Each structure stands twice: as C-alpha cells, then as structure tokens.
Amino acid sequence: xxNQAIIxxxxxxxxxxxxxxxxxxxxxxxYDIVGIIDSTKAGLDAGEYLDQKKNGIPIYASLDExxxxxxxxxxxxxFGIAPAQAFLQKQERQxxxxxxxxxxxxxxxxxxxxxxxxxMVKYAERFGVTIRDIRKPKPRSEWQxxxxxxxxxxxxxxxxxxxxxxxxxxxxxxxxxxxxxRRGYKVAFIATGQTALIQGAKYGLAMDAFPLxxxxxxxxxxxxxxxxxxxxxxMVIEGQGALSHPAYxxxxxxxxxxxxxxxxxxxxxxRKVLGDFPxxxxxxxxxxxxxIEHFAKTKVVAITLNHEQMTEKEIDQTIKAYERxxxxxxxxxxxxxxxxxxxxxxxxxxxxxxxxxxxxx
Numbered sequence: 001x002x003n004q005a006i007i008x009x010x011x012x013x014x015x016x017x018x019x020x021x022x023x024x025x026x027x028x029x030x031y032d033i034v035g036i037i038d039s040t041k042a043g044l045d046a047g048e049y050l051d052q053k054k055n056g057i058p059i060y061a062s063l064d065e066x067x068x069x070x071x072x073x074x075x076x077x078x079f080g081i082a083p084a085q086a087f088l089q090k091q092e093r094q095x096x097x098x099x100x101x102x103x104x105x106x107x108x109x110x111x112x113x114x115x116x117x118x119x120m121v122k123y124a125e126r127f128g129v130t131i132r133d134i135r136k137p138k139p140r141s142e143w144q145x146x147x148x149x150x151x152x153x154x155x156x157x158x159x160x161x162x163x164x165x166x167x168x169x170x171x172x173x174x175x176x177x178x179x180x181x182r183r184g185y186k187v188a189f190i191a192t193g194q195t196a197l198i199q200g201a202k203y204g205l206a207m208d209a210f211p212l213x214x215x216x217x218x219x220x221x222x223x224x225x226x227x228x229x230x231x232x233x234x235m236v237i238e239g240q241g242a243l244s245h246p247a248y249x250x251x252x253x254x255x256x257x258x259x260x261x262x263x264x265x266x267x268x269x270x271r272k273v274l275g276d277f278p279x280x281x282x283x284x285x286x287x288x289x290x291x292i293e294h295f296a297k298t299k300v301v302a303i304t305l306n307h308e309q310m311t312e313k314e315i316d317q318t319i320k321a322y323e324r325x326x327x328x329x330x331x332x333x334x335x336x337x338x339x340x341x342x343x344x345x346x347x348x349x350x351x352x353x354x355x356x357x358x359x360x361x
Contacts, residue, residue, distance in 0.1 A: 002075030005031040006066055008095055009080040013038040014050050016166040016275045020109050020195045021080030025050055027174050029199025033057055034074050035066045063098055077104040084276040086111040100127050109134045109194035134194040135206040145217035150259055153227050156349040157258055159237035161251055162266040163288050164274050168306040169239040169266045170196055175333040177236050179342045188226035190237040212249055219257025243291050244283045255296040262348050263298050268306035269318050301348050302341045303330040
C-alpha cells in the first residue's frame with residue numbers, strides 16, 4: 001500500500017467532528033496527505049484554513065474533482081469525520097464505494113466496522129483493495145485486565161487531559177513528543193484514539209472499542225510494552241474526553257490504566273458548553289484540576305490552551321491571567337510551541353534533568 005492519501009471530511013473540516021482530518025493535516029504521520037474533500041471549503045488551502053499557515057494541501061469539492069485534478073491517484077482514502085454517533089450516513093457510504101471503485105485502500109476510524117459489512121468486503125475484494133478498521137479491537141481472548149505490573153515502573157508518565165472532548169489534547173501531546181525528541185530525549189507515545197493510530201503510533205489502542213474493565217488492563221499493557229521495548233526517558237499519553245464529562249469515561253481508564261505522575265490540562269477558554277452536548281455547561285479550570293487530583297494520585301503541572309475563537313491579544317491575556325490565577329505554566333502550543341511545558345516537566349521529573357537522560361528510570 002502506498003502512502004499518498006486523501007481525506008474525506010465533507011462539511012466538517014476545521015470543526016470538532018472533523019478532528020481526525022484536522023489532526024492528520026497538522027501531523028500526517030505515515031501518510032502523505034494530498035487533499036481534503038469538503039465542498040464547503042473547496043478551493044482553499046487546508047493549512048491556511050485550519051491554522052492560518054499554508055501547507056499546500058488543497059481542499060476539493062468532491063472525490064471526482066480530486067481524482068481529476070490531482071497529478072496521480074492517491075492510494076488511500078481516509079474517512080476523516082469523527083461524529084458523536086460514529087456511524088456512516090447514506091451519502092458517506094456511497095463515497096466509500098466510489099473510492100473503492102477507484103482502487104483506493106480504505107482507512108475507517110468509525111465504530112462501524114466495514115470489515116464486518118459483507119457488501120463492503122465483497123466490493124473491496126472485487127477491486128483489489130484493503131479496508132482497515134482502526135477501532136476494531138484484537139480478539140477478546142487476548143484482552144487483559146489490570147495486573148499491577150505498572151506499579152514497578154518508575155519511568156515518568158504524563159498525560160494531556162482536558163475540560164471537554166475534541167479540544168486539542170492529542171495535538172498538544174504530539175507537540176510535546178516532538179519537542180522532547182528535539183532535545184535528545186527518548187520518548188514513547190501512547191495513543192488512545194483513532195487519529196493517533198492512523199498517524200502511525202507504535203503503542204496504544206482505540207480505547208472506546210473496549211469495555212472499561214479491559215481498557216484499564218490494555219492501557220497498562222501498552223505502557224509495559226513501551227517500557228520493555230524502548231526503555232524511554234518519558235512516556236507521553238494521549239488524553240480522551242474529560243474526567244468531569246457526564247457522557248464519557250475515557251479519562252477514568254487513562255488515569256487508572258497508565259497511572260500518570262503528571263497531567264497537562266488542555267482547555268478552550270471561549271467554549272461555553274460541551275461540544276457534543278450543548279445543553280451542558282463547560283467546567284472551569286479549577287474544578288477540573290481539583291477533580292483530577294482528587295481522583296488520581298497525580299498532579300496537574302501545566303495548562304495548555306485551545307485558541308478557537310480567540311484573538312492573538314486574548315490568547316496572550318489569558319496566558320498571563322491563568323499563570324497569575326493558577327500558578328501553573330500556561331501556553332498555546334500551536335501559537336508558541338511546547339517549550340514552556342517541556343521545561344516544566346523537566347523540573348517536575350528529576351530523572352529528566354541533565355546527566356540522567358538515557359537511564360530509562
């Protein structure tokens with residue numbers, strides 16, 4: 001399978017439900033993203049629309065237009081929408097059939113598994129393409145519950161939790177990983193969602209594909225596996241949802257399964273209600289920090305911002321206000337980089353300080 005890919009994100013690119021496409025545009029991982037399909041933003045540059053920085057990835061009105069205009073056909077079609085209901089709409093299903101007919105391999109991040117769909121499987125076989133269901137878990141016979149082995153691992157572990165879903169936790173986590181590596185640290189990244197797995201994360205799982213009891217054990221197992229294979233200086237764990245969120249339990253599984261000694265809290269200051277549940281108000285930073293620290297044996301050591309709907313001036317003012325109010329380093333990693341947060345983590349974990357790096361302790 002080649003690595004040139006086009007992402008379908010009709011009417012959702014740049015929104016919460018388009019987070020899979022958004023993430024792949026910012027960090028493509030193993031794929032070379034050559035286009036986005038979203039008729040409502042056709043003709044724009046994906047990077048410029050998302051982050052005001054051109055990246056040369058065009059947005060097309062349709063798959064037909066993309067295949068006509070691209071110099072060569074992409075080998076992969078990625079479904080880039082992550083809706084709350086997680087199931088294909090009729091028109092979306094037709095576009096996937098069209099991509100198969102064009103000879104493109106399918107990457108599906110939804111909880112609706114296309115490899116369990118006889119019609120889809122038969123069509124894929126007919127045109128000689130593969131279907132990859134990112135969220136499809138390994139056989140039940142291989143699932144593990146918590147074993148306690150993680151209690152014997154002293155490697156620093158940090159997770160990025162948030163005050164809501166789809167607020168930039170994965171993006172911040174990946175920026176931290178890149179900065180640690182730039183400074184010469186050996187980092188293991190533990191993925192917990194579909195986008196990071198599409199990007200090619202070596203460790204992790206789509207945790208919402210497992211019952212909670214097994215999620216805890218499976219996450220512990222991924223930490224153990226990363227430790228035994230890499231002996232990293234630090235592990236960075238992708239967060240999901242929010243611990244306070246009434247509809248999601250994913251943060252519970254992450255805190256119990258990976259037992260992070262430090263937490264970065266990601267927060268969108270302008271968001272007034274929960275993204276997928278507009279009848280519920282957003283929690284504030286203080287309540288979320290207190291909840292996390294009460295629930296788990298860990299500390300929130302820094303705050304990172306999601307700057308949606310914020311001006312440059314508002315971002316700067318918020319960073320200064322939060323640092324004064326909460327006495328925690330605060331930044332926006334997409335605007336100012338993750339350096340301040342990495343500096344804080346080096347202060348928090350003595351083993352990361354000069355002269356001890358590479359010990360794996």
